[in-house]
Amino acid sequence: MAATLDGEEERVTGLEQYATTAVKADALLAEHARLTKLADGGDDALLGLAARGVADDLALAEIQDMSEDAAGIVQHFRTVLETARATGRRVLPDETSPRPR
Structure with a gap:
């Protein structure tokens, strides 16, 4: 019984090892088919792939520019706010001093 x-x-x-190997082989075959289809598509497919890469690069650069602009706007807002506070402190009476009657 033990031998059985x-x-x-x-x-x-x-069988488990075979299944693992078969899954890996299927993934490699699918990748090979995708690359073959891309290569068979001619220059148009490769240009499309390159164009998507360039578009991604341009979008990333635009996002970085917008982030820098936003940081500048925030800094400007802080400066304006601090100027308003300083002006308010000069113009408005101190809350701790006695008020004239």
């Missing part, structure tokens, strides 16, 4: 179980376990282990 050992044999079955070996077969199951072998």
